[in-house]
Amino acid sequence: MSYISESSSLVFRLASSSQTPIPTPNHFPLRLGVPHQTNIPSGEAGGYYARAWSHSDIRAGTPYLLQLMLILASAPLLSATIYMTLSRYIRALDAARYALLTPSWTTAIYICIDVVSFGCQMAGSAMQASGDPGGAETGRRVVMGGLGFQLVAFGVFGGTLALLHVRLARRATGAASRVDGRWQRYFWSLYAVSACVFVRSLVRLVEFGQGSGGVVYRTEAYLYVFDGGLMGCVVVLMLVLHPGMLLRMVRKVGMEEMEEDGVAVVSRK
Numbered sequence: 001m002s003y004i005s006e007s008s009s010l011v012f013r014l015a016s017s018s019q020t021p022i023p024t025p026n027h028f029p030l031r032l033g034v035p036h037q038t039n040i041p042s043g044e045a046g047g048y049y050a051r052a053w054s055h056s057d058i059r060a061g062t063p064y065l066l067q068l069m070l071i072l073a074s075a076p077l078l079s080a081t082i083y084m085t086l087s088r089y090i091r092a093l094d095a096a097r098y099a100l101l102t103p104s105w106t107t108a109i110y111i112c113i114d115v116v117s118f119g120c121q122m123a124g125s126a127m128q129a130s131g132d133p134g135g136a137e138t139g140r141r142v143v144m145g146g147l148g149f150q151l152v153a154f155g156v157f158g159g160t161l162a163l164l165h166v167r168l169a170r171r172a173t174g175a176a177s178r179v180d181g182r183w184q185r186y187f188w189s190l191y192a193v194s195a196c197v198f199v200r201s202l203v204r205l206v207e208f209g210q211g212s213g214g215v216v217y218r219t220e221a222y223l224y225v226f227d228g229g230l231m232g233c234v235v236v237l238m239l240v241l242h243p244g245m246l247l248r249m250v251r252k253v254g255m256e257e258m259e260e261d262g263v264a265v266v267s268r269k
Contacts, residue, residue: 047071120146
């Protein structure tokens with residue numbers, strides 16, 4: 001039986017909760033940031049609360065199910081935010097001709113993949129809490145399938161992002177040129193958050209692959225560093241380099257150029 005540190009779980013619960021009420025002016029006018037600003041920290045906080053609840057017995061029914069499902073659910077929800085962010089970057093920078101897929105198809109395909117991954121992880125988590133050894137083993141394999149599917153999706157996503165980045169850097173669109181090279185920092189941010197989610201999912205895949213006797217499962221620090229810590233990094237990165245900042249920058253520069261052109265036309269008359 002694995003021992004869970006109640007104090008560590010509560011510390012991570014407070015850390016996750018503290019990330020929730022941090023809306024910025026970029027959220028509301030551009031309708032970005034809701035998934036990772038509210039659902040993720042709140043869900044993570046609930047998961048760590050349930051983990052602290054079950055500190056004396058990790059397999060204790062309800063708290064075990066809650067901590068497993070709520071903590072596992074954070075990555076697929078964050079993934080949805082990341083996928084949608086790329087589509088909005090493509091539109092904002094007028095870079096559809098450089099992308100493998102149109103923004104609409106990019107969002108639709110990756111969100112469908114994310115839904116499948118999320119469903120597998122949630123269904124597998126529920127099966128593991130059934131109390132039936134056979135059902136728990138099946139649930140473990142289902143969760144592994146969801147995590148593996150998510151890893152493959154992020155690998156393809158990373159390639160798609162890199163291809164767009166290289167093409168845009170070689171021959172910038174008008175929108176990208178107007179903001180100089182400032183758009184690139186937001187692409188690097190996407191690489192960073194994607195890498196965080198990828199590593200997190202890889203570690204959780206190893207954990208479920210090893211089973212309850214594995215070193216990852218029995219060493220609590222792995223969960224806090226490679227799950228809670230990495231998910232916290234994703235939220236912070238997307239706050240510091242919020243997608244809405246790039247979208248607003250492109251719009252602002254475009255409007256300023258339109259105003260300048262209008263003044264020039266009037267002066268010539």
